[in-house]
Amino acid sequence: MKKMKNNLENIEPLTGIGLQHYNILLLGVIGAGKSSFYNTVATVFENKVKDIAPTAEELSSVTNEVHAYDILNENGDKINIKLLDIRGYEEERGYEHELDLILDGKIADGYEFPDKSPARDDIIITNTNPTINDQVHLVCLIVDSTKFKIQSDKMVDQIDTIKKLIRRRGLPLVAVATKFDHLCPKISEDADHIYLSPKAKDETSAMSETFGIELRHIFPIVNYINDHEEITPGKNKLVIEALHSMMQITRDHLFHHRGALRDEDNSWSMRVKRLQVCRSNEHRENEIKDLCQEMSDDNTLRVLCYGPVNSGKSSFIDSIMSLLTGKIVSRATGGYSKANSNGTSKTEKFQMYQLKFKSEPGKTNTSNVFFCDMPGIQDKEGVKLEQAKLIVKGHVPNKFKIQNKSIDKDSKHFVKDAGSMCKIHCVCFLFDISNIETLTETFKETCKRFQWWLSNKDIPYVVVVTKGDQTSTAVRDNALQIYENKLIRENKDKLIEYFSFKESKIFPVRNYVHENQTLPEIDALLLDALKEIVSIGYEYLGDNSGDESVVSDSSTDDESSSDQE
Structure with a gap:
């Protein structure tokens, strides 16, 4: 786990495409735990319980803006990964045209979602010339493991629309499954038990079938919720493994679909291979x-x-x-x-x-x-x-x-x-x-x-x-x-x-x-x-x-006698 964490803290942008950092978009229904997931990631890397993104058990979305969150290490240094948190979707309020623009990087950090879905022409584009550093590189669906099976037809339609928009761009889609500690008391006591729990295994398989996401791309986690919670290796391990896998998927995507250079194609990085x-x-x-x-x-x-x-x-x-x-x-x-x-x-x-x-x-x-x-x-x-x-x-x-x-x-x-x-x-x-x-x-x-x-x-x-x-x-x-x-x-x-x-x-x-x-x-x-x-x-x-004139005392020592440029 320590090695994975170090790799994430020192992850470098792939070269050849002007990339400076990786952008992961967090999507989910209201109350699924998107903001809590970011707070948990921040907690793991800063090694103290963080409450940066607003969270609450509410029927309406707590997050009503686009927030681009940095991940910091214990020293306060930025890691080259950003998590984008947006409002949760619901039956009557999806993302309509907004998600298109967010994926393309045309709606920037700070955009406020109106109460009702706007028409395309009514959306104010805040970034008219987005670069790869503004665009989304991977979408992470946050799923509440206790509620995902209880969905209305309208909610199923919302999810299908979202998936079509993501697939149309060829972006990788993964899922983070939250609240397994609500399903099983043993997981609540020890997050490591998630690997031993038949209930957790069954729910993860059902999630894969429901959302059409490969089982290996669904990552179970247990969020840190309260300030007084003790930081535990089990919770940390789940988050680090999830984020590490996301980065591997993201880098593969950028290499195959965006023309990024792998480390072995970079002359500087390549030199490590010639070392004895x-x-x-x-x-x-x-x-x-x-x-x-x-x-x-x-x-x-x-x-x-x-x-x-x-x-x-x-x-x-x-x-x-x-x-x-x-x-x-x-x-x-x-x-x-x-x-x-x-x-x-x-x-x-x-x-x-x-x-x-x-x-x-x-x-x-x-x-x-x-x-x-x-x-x-x-x-x-x-x-x-x-x-x-x-x-x-x-x-x-x-x-x-x-x-x-x-x-x-x-x-x-x-x-x-x-x-x-x-x-x-x-x-x-x-x-x-x-x-x-x-x-x-x-x-x-x-x-x-x-x-x-x-x-x-x-x-x-x-x-x-x-x-x-x-x-x-x-x-x-x-x-x-x-x-x-x-x-x-x-x-x-x-x-x-x-x-x-x-x-x-x-x-x-x-x-x-x-x-x-x-x-x-x-x-x-x-x-x-x-x-x-x-x-x-x-x-x-x-x-x-045999040339004794080498490095001799000559007029060429006079720097004014020749063009130094």
């Missing part, structure tokens, strides 16, 4: 073996980690070393998990870390790959762009305390004769993907200028986005959910918008920060990023082998 998740030590060693052979090349590869303060640069370096050795390493971070409280970087030096790898049990080898750490970029003080360029050119010595210290060609520690093996061959831009909004305009401009300079030098770079686990519990529980999370996707798109990064060069990872052992899912993400870094780094070295 090593569940055994043997699998892990074999997967890393070829990469380690490449990292033992005679040529030295240096990779610079560059990004704003608190972007996870030092933790990323430690995590890469943890991946390769199979045990948690804290060399670059020194055991710290965050930047200083005043927003300055804990890293003060430019420092190189030589990667080591575990080639076989009990044996650790040294590679020719160095990951280089530097202080995080700040708007004021800290490392300036020109100093970053000097690091790339090889003029800054290892372990030089560069934070708030200038260095130039006249400085005592300036490395004058920097050969190609002293220079940076690949840059890794790092960003906290959970907090892209905090990037300042000053940093964005500095980063763009550095990008341009690297491109002008033909120095390759990749983008690593960290801290995806801070976006949701789903990503915390399973690192591979990082490709499914809505906020991560949105912030990834913002990075592309800000810096024109290629999506194929953006690698989401989860750093080892509080873990005490390596995990297959986290390793898989780190390995994917490392493979790309090593590949493009050595490709650059191969293309420029």
Whole structure:
């Protein structure tokens, strides 16, 4: 049940059709429990009894408007599912032309139903240009299990008319059966008993026959009614299973009938399938073996980690070393998990870390790959762009305390004769993907200028986005959910918008920060990023082998000498 709930809380809109959220329309006779169903859903996800939608045991409909309700989680974040509640139908008052317009999204949230059914021309259309986000994607009929068999001919006609309108649009129709706790005292005491009750089974089968809805598309639930009710796992389970099934049906409908792309058709989501998740030590060693052979090349590869303060640069370096050795390493971070409280970087030096790898049990080898750490970029003080360029050119010595210290060609520690093996061959831009909004305009401009300079030098770079686990519990529980999370996707798109990064060069990872052992899912993400870094780094070295002019001090450092756009 926990997994289903997490899936619903983190469900993403299908791509390719402009979808932002899923719309479920609740229909039912007066008193069937439509509004109570929404309140129950809200209760399950917010973990406290909610009474948002008005309810009452009345002969006339309590709901007399179109209400589009959001579902919130315990943190108050919206889930990508909306429940549309409208007035209940009755013998003398159906939906006539109104339902057509609601299904099409032309009658929006807040529409008031008149006492009598209006003529089509008398209905005020509140949304003349509806999009797929206004339209209904699934219709859920709410049925009172204690009364559905007692229906007049007029009521049967109303239901038939409603079903025809829904079927004409090809929309999926399901039913939620309420008030089973009124039928059986044991269900009232324990909602789980609904699966064992012959009465509940018989009534559900009869409902399927009466309304012409497949038995597997009828979901029994028990609503939360009173504020003082205790929240129980049994009631929660019924609601979560019902909503989870509705989402599967809705997504299948949108894929087959609206041209939506499934997750496997989306290039970003698809990338999770290429990851090598090593569940055994043997699998892990074999997967890393070829990469380690490449990292033992005679040529030295240096990779610079560059990004704003608190972007996870030092933790990323430690995590890469943890991946390769199979045990948690804290060399670059020194055991710290965050930047200083005043927003300055804990890293003060430019420092190189030589990667080591575990080639076989009990044996650790040294590679020719160095990951280089530097202080995080700040708007004021800290490392300036020109100093970053000097690091790339090889003029800054290892372990030089560069934070708030200038260095130039006249400085005592300036490395004058920097050969190609002293220079940076690949840059890794790092960003906290959970907090892209905090990037300042000053940093964005500095980063763009550095990008341009690297491109002008033909120095390759990749983008690593960290801290995806801070976006949701789903990503915390399973690192591979990082490709499914809505906020991560949105912030990834913002990075592309800000810096024109290629999506194929953006690698989401989860750093080892509080873990005490390596995990297959986290390793898989780190390995994917490392493979790309090593590949493009050595490709650059191969293309420029023996060329001492690489990353040279030339006029091309003058950004005004070329068009930066």
